[in-house]
Amino acid sequence: MKKVNKLFQKYLHWFVVCGVLLLCGIFLACGHLSENGQYITLDGSDAQIPESTIKFHEEMEAAMYRLMNEDAPTDEATIKANENVEEGLGSYTTIQQVIARRKADGDNDGGNGWQCSKYTAYLATGRKDYSSAHPDYGPVNGKDVAGWLVKNFGWKYIDTPVTGAIGSGGFNTLYGHTAMYLYSTGANTAMVNDANAVPLTVATWNMNISGWVWVVPGNYTPEVEPTPSPAPAPETPVGDITHTVQRGETLGGIILGYGYPGKVFGDDGKAQAVADDNGFLDRGLIYPNQQIWIRRDW
Numbered sequence: 053m054k055k056v057n058k059l060f061q062k063y064l065h066w067f068v069v070c071g072v073l074l075l076c077g078i079f080l081a082c083g084h085l086s087e088n089g090q091y092i093t094l095d096g097s098d099a100q101i102p103e104s105t106i107k108f109h110e111e112m113e114a115a116m117y118r119l120m121n122e123d124a125p126t127d128e129a130t131i132k133a134n135e136n137v138e139e140g141l142g143s144y145t146t147i148q149q150v151i152a153r154r155k156a157d158g159d160n161d162g163g164n165g166w167q168c169s170k171y172t173a174y175l176a177t178g179r180k181d182y183s184s185a186h187p188d189y190g191p192v193n194g195k196d197v198a199g200w201l202v203k204n205f206g207w208k209y210i211d212t213p214v215t216g217a218i219g220s221g222g223f224n225t226l227y228g229h230t231a232m233y234l235y236s237t238g239a240n241t242a243m244v245n246d247a248n249a250v251p252l253t254v255a256t257w258n259m260n261i262s263g264w265v266w267v268v269p270g271n272y273t274p275e276v277e278p279t280p281s282p283a284p285a286p287e288t289p290v291g292d293i294t295h296t297v298q299r300g301e302t303l304g305g306i307i308l309g310y311g312y313p314g315k316v317f318g319d320d321g322k323a324q325a326v327a328d329d330n331g332f333l334d335r336g337l338i339y340p341n342q343q344i345w346i347r348r349d350w
Contacts, residue, residue, distance in 0.1 A: 145205075145269045147216040150175050154232070154245055155254045161188070165252030168194045172218050172230045172246060176201050176269075188252055195220050195228020198267045206270040213242070213266040214274070221264035231259065233266065293346040303327060303335050303344075310346060 153175050160166065161180065169190025174180035176197075183189045192200045198220035201207040210217060213233040222228030231246035240262040249255035295306055304323045326346055327335035338344070 145176070145178075145271075147214070147269055147272050149178075150218070150232070150269070151216045153178065157254055157256055158250070159254040160252055164188055166247035166254060167252070168230050168246050168248045169197050170247070171254060172197050172232060173200075175232050175245075176207070176218050177205060193227045194230040195222050195225070197230040198265050201267050207267040208270050208272070210266050210268050210272075213261075213264075214268065217266045217268050219244075219261060219264040219266045221261060223263070231261075233261075295344045295346060297338050297340055297342040297344060299340045301338070303332075303338055306344065307346070 155171075165188030167188050167190050169192055170180060170182065170188060171190070172194075173182070173190045181187070182191045190197070198207075198209075198218060201218060202209065207218075213219060215234055217233045218230065219233055220228060220230045229246070229248070231244035234243040234245055234256070236242050237258050240260055241258055242261050243256065244259050244261070245254070245256045247254050249257045249259075293310060295310075297306070303326060307322050307326060323335055326344065329347065330344055332338070
């Protein structure tokens, strides 16, 4: 008996597996296909499944469909209408066109309503109908709009938002949010244009944009500020001297270097006259690379 018990304990898992397979084989061999063709029962009658179990399976299938088709239109009519829509439109959209599509605050799309993702998708692409069953819905959740534009419409990410950029945020929430940037009001805040600040209508308001990502059309290039032209150098009379101060030089030493006596105008000397000509408040305060004008006609 000890040997039998030891053998049974050692190979228990195999006994369980073989037992289950044996029961399944007997059931398949002796069972009959049910009348509805969906189950195998011993007498061929339909299996009796509780209503709660059927409802649970239906809800799970619906949830899986939503997860697997998050970026797809929500009904067959809309899929048909959009099946030939071109991709890459962002390469041909300008940020000026995005700004020009802006709706007035309070607009509700003729009663259809605006979810935030529907509104910013419209601003970005010019298309606002993504679901005939839910006319206020956009193509994706608010937090996914920026990535959706990059993936499907040729937009690109930008480090610092500019007027007309589309942003997405709220990545730690279920749906997130999306808006069009207008201008900064602080380090992590901005005035934006979107929908849902007032439910299903367009609104302009100040919002926290910390952690958001921003995108612009693919052909957007920032405006380069013109380089200011250097101020023209003051005209020096013909024959006069323009001296560039070198490190360690003094005004008196510069004057002597050009062959002038140190004092020609009384006790103040010529150094003071040069300082006066150049508007120096203190002739001892000169600095490297400074330009000094010395007249020749003394």
